[in-house]
Amino acid sequence: MAYSFERPESFTGALLTPVQMAQADALAGDTARLMEAAGRAIARSIMRRCKKVPVLVLAGPGNNGGDGRVAARYLAWEGWPVRVRDFRTADPAEVARAGLVVDAIFGAGLSRDLDEHTISLLRAAKNLVAVDVPSGLDGASGQVRGFAPQAAFTVTFVRKKPGHLLFPGRALCGEVLLRDIGMPVSIIGRVGPDIWENSPSLFTLPPRDTGGHKYTSGEVTILSGTLPGAARLAAMAARRAGAGMVSLAAADASPLPEAGIILRHDPLDRLLEDPRRLHWVVGPGLGVAAAGVALARLLQTPGLAILADADALTACAGTPKKLRGVCVITPHEGEFTRLFGTIGPDKIAAARRAAALTGAVTVLKGPDTVIAAPEGTAVINANAPPWLATGGTGDVLSGLIAALLTRGMAPFPAACAGVWLHGAAAQEAGPGMLAEDLPSILGHITQG
Numbered sequence: 001m002a003y004s005f006e007r008p009e010s011f012t013g014a015l016l017t018p019v020q021m022a023q024a025d026a027l028a029g030d031t032a033r034l035m036e037a038a039g040r041a042i043a044r045s046i047m048r049r050c051k052k053v054p055v056l057v058l059a060g061p062g063n064n065g066g067d068g069r070v071a072a073r074y075l076a077w078e079g080w081p082v083r084v085r086d087f088r089t090a091d092p093a094e095v096a097r098a099g100l101v102v103d104a105i106f107g108a109g110l111s112r113d114l115d116e117h118t119i120s121l122l123r124a125a126k127n128l129v130a131v132d133v134p135s136g137l138d139g140a141s142g143q144v145r146g147f148a149p150q151a152a153f154t155v156t157f158v159r160k161k162p163g164h165l166l167f168p169g170r171a172l173c174g175e176v177l178l179r180d181i182g183m184p185v186s187i188i189g190r191v192g193p194d195i196w197e198n199s200p201s202l203f204t205l206p207p208r209d210t211g212g213h214k215y216t217s218g219e220v221t222i223l224s225g226t227l228p229g230a231a232r233l234a235a236m237a238a239r240r241a242g243a244g245m246v247s248l249a250a251a252d253a254s255p256l257p258e259a260g261i262i263l264r265h266d267p268l269d270r271l272l273e274d275p276r277r278l279h280w281v282v283g284p285g286l287g288v289a290a291a292g293v294a295l296a297r298l299l300q301t302p303g304l305a306i307l308a309d310a311d312a313l314t315a316c317a318g319t320p321k322k323l324r325g326v327c328v329i330t331p332h333e334g335e336f337t338r339l340f341g342t343i344g345p346d347k348i349a350a351a352r353r354a355a356a357l358t359g360a361v362t363v364l365k366g367p368d369t370v371i372a373a374p375e376g377t378a379v380i381n382a383n384a385p386p387w388l389a390t391g392g393t394g395d396v397l398s399g400l401i402a403a404l405l406t407r408g409m410a411p412f413p414a415a416c417a418g419v420w421l422h423g424a425a426a427q428e429a430g431p432g433m434l435a436e437d438l439p440s441i442l443g444h445i446t447q448g
């Protein structure tokens, strides 16, 4: 069974771009009712989370402004001191005096950079709650158009937008509160979301085969080279994540690895004679020249599942088509840029282009890792704590994804599951963790 990508029927975790959100709005038709529900949700969130202070609602020209006006009405009913100002005539000095500013200037309809007057208003706010997104934030990409304020929290509706999860948007939103305003799930289905927030509801980990032996659980071979520690980290992760056999293939006489990792000094051609050796990790600590040669050789052998990382990616800098036939690539931003050119303002579009060009599931790593399938489905990961940004964690991720592949998962869900479990392990390890702390935690969170 191929453990495939699972789209929840409820579309939980689906992300809607501003264009898709507008389509949903048009299909639903009843904007007034949705706006009423949105405004009530904003007011409730404020009343629950904030002290009663004078509130100033900055209202824009579209539905975002409409949501803000409805929220003001509910706040006033509950006895809150609240004023509404049209953003065109509002005064920054008045904004600065407000105890709480509700930013309802622009949401999904943002179509150009903010002008100086709007920026001066938003800059003056000391304590701001954003409606849908902080005004100036592009909901599709998480990029800032001219300026966007820092929100204490953001209330959004129906489904989150990619810009809530992609940096710098994620940081500017503060906590994102997703509120149901009665948009039918069938309409979300008709819009056809193709970007998702990563979570375990998108994949199922294969159960361990109770009647199996080490080879039925799959074998992963990891090429080791100039920095053998990197390959060992990948190997430790692969073993803990349930690969039955893990071999390090080292051309030279590298020092003995940990007990339980098999060290092979055979030439690559010899290793390829074993038909069970289907899953390969190429790149971590291998050396760029060696990685280029090894990758080319592996790609001549049909039927292999190859994960290319680190030096194998650098070896293909400027010639990404050399990666065709690889199953998963895991570039960080530097490796990605060397391969495909600048990422630009839209990280999802960049990852999709790379996946389409190479045919490989592309894991564009970072604090907001994007995983893209060659046919275009994209997933944004948001569970990685900042302390995951430490040397060697990328090697662990490679070994982890390779183990999930060898356990029978298809490449896209294996990549999604690997990235999510990697973040979950780092959360469990806590601040100050090292890459080598992750494998033992993976041992207990990767069992099906």
Ligand SMILES: NC(=O)C1=CN([C@@H]2O[C@H](COP(=O)(O)OP(=O)(O)OC[C@H]3O[C@@H](n4cnc5c(N)ncnc54)[C@H](O)[C@@H]3O)[C@@H](O)[C@H]2O)[C@@H](O)CC1
Pocket: 021, 022, 024, 025, 034, 035, 038, 060, 061, 062, 063, 064, 065, 066, 067, 105, 106, 107, 108, 109, 110, 111, 112, 113, 114, 115, 131, 132, 133, 157, 158, 181, 183
């Ligand atoms: N889609 C839905 O299901 C719902 C959406 N709602 C709200 O509707 C919002 C989207 O509404 P709209 O499509 O009316 O869009 P907005 O309210 O974001 O604003 C669109 C208007 O602002 C103008 N504009 C855009 N960028 C500008 C700039 N930089 N400077 C000056 N003017 C600019 C546009 O020309 C347009 O007139 C959402 O963000 C959300 O707050 C809610 O009412 C509830 C339901």
Ligand SMILES: Nc1ncnc2c1ncn2[C@@H]1O[C@H](COP(=O)(O)OP(=O)(O)O)[C@@H](O)[C@H]1O
Pocket: 332, 365, 366, 367, 369, 384, 385, 386, 387, 388, 389, 390, 391, 392, 393, 394, 395, 396, 397, 422
């Ligand atoms: N600021 C951050 N917050 C959370 N995770 C991060 C951050 N920066 C990087 N990461 C994650 O840390 C890992 C680093 O991988 P990589 O750059 O390949 O490092 P290395 O080569 O040292 O193993 C990736 O999984 C990446 O998604």
Ligand SMILES: [K+]
Pocket: 064, 103, 104, 105, 106, 107, 130, 131, 132, 133, 134, 135
């Ligand atoms: K807004």
